[in-house]
Amino acid sequence: MLAHLPDTNLVETHAMSFGDDLLAVRLLIDQQLIRDLLLQYFTNVDRRVWAPVKEVFAPGVLVDYSDLMPIGDAVAADEVVDRIAEAVGIYAVTVHQMGNCEITVGTETAVSETWVNAHHVYADPERNEGRMPIAGLRYQDNWQRTPDGWRITMRRAFTDWRAWWEPRPPTYVGGVHQ
Numbered sequence: 001m002l003a004h005l006p007d008t009n010l011v012e013t014h015a016m017s018f019g020d021d022l023l024a025v026r027l028l029i030d031q032q033l034i035r036d037l038l039l040q041y042f043t044n045v046d047r048r049v050w051a052p053v054k055e056v057f058a059p060g061v062l063v064d065y066s067d068l069m070p071i072g073d074a075v076a077a078d079e080v081v082d083r084i085a086e087a088v089g090i091y092a093v094t095v096h097q098m099g100n101c102e103i104t105v106g107t108e109t110a111v112s113e114t115w116v117n118a119h120h121v122y123a124d125p126e127r128n129e130g131r132m133p134i135a136g137l138r139y140q141d142n143w144q145r146t147p148d149g150w151r152i153t154m155r156r157a158f159t160d161w162r163a164w165w166e167p168r169p170p171t172y173v174g175g176v177h178q
Contacts, residue, residue, distance in 0.1 A: 030105045034143055034150050038114055042096040045084065053081050058144060058151040065157045068137065077155070093121040096137075110143040110150065119165075131164040 037056045044052040057063070057077035065080050066073040069087065088094055099115040116137040122128065142154035 027105045030110065030145075030150070031103045034103050034105070034110055034112055035101060037150060037152075038101065038112065038139075038141075039098060042098055042116060045088070045096055046094050048085065048088065050081055050085050053084075054078055056152055057155075058146065058153045061151075061153055061155075063152075063155040063157070065155075067156075067158045077152070090123060090127070091120045092123040093119075095119045108145045110145075112139075112141045112143065114139045114141070115160075128164070131166050133162065134165050135162045136160040 040052050041056045044050070054077065061077050062074040063077045063080055064073040065071055065075070069083065071080065071083060095118070097117045097119075099117060101112065101114045103110060103112040116139065118135045118137050120133045122132065136159070138158040138160050140156045140158075141152045143150045144153045
């Protein structure tokens with residue numbers, strides 16, 4: 001379960017209560033560092049570069065990807081990443097596009113929820129009659145500040161929706177793609 005920090009808006013609360021602009025800046029920087037790590041995860045899944053994907057997790061952390069793939073609900077993050085690496089072999093291209101991302105930062109811990117649109121293009125264009133899977137995914141993460149920076153200490157991944165995209169050849173009218 002996603003942990004919730006007691007203060008939902010620490011930047012406003014601390015900056016206003018204590019006049020501590022440096023704390024407000026620190027919290028904003030921490031939010032951006034976490035956002036960058038999320039981007040590192042999704043970008044490198046698409047690039048199929050697995051070491052940076054594994055780096056976002058604290059060592060030994062168990063994660064729940066059971067809603068995304070046939071796997072248990074408490075599996076070591078490194079094993080899940082290895083399973084993802086194996087599973088994406090059937091795709092020529094994947095695109096995990098981050099959308100909404102809510103991050104709440106405390107002094108040593110944080111929580112985030114990230115929405116992702118995932119597009120997959122099969123390597124075999126005849127697979128599933130040429131249809132391509134797309135999905136709306138959501139990731140709930142708990143974070144811990146470590147000597148190596150922010151790391152995920154708990155993750156639950158969800159599939160909010162799935163669909164099939166049936167691409168069609170491009171059509172042009174008057175030289176303009178329709």
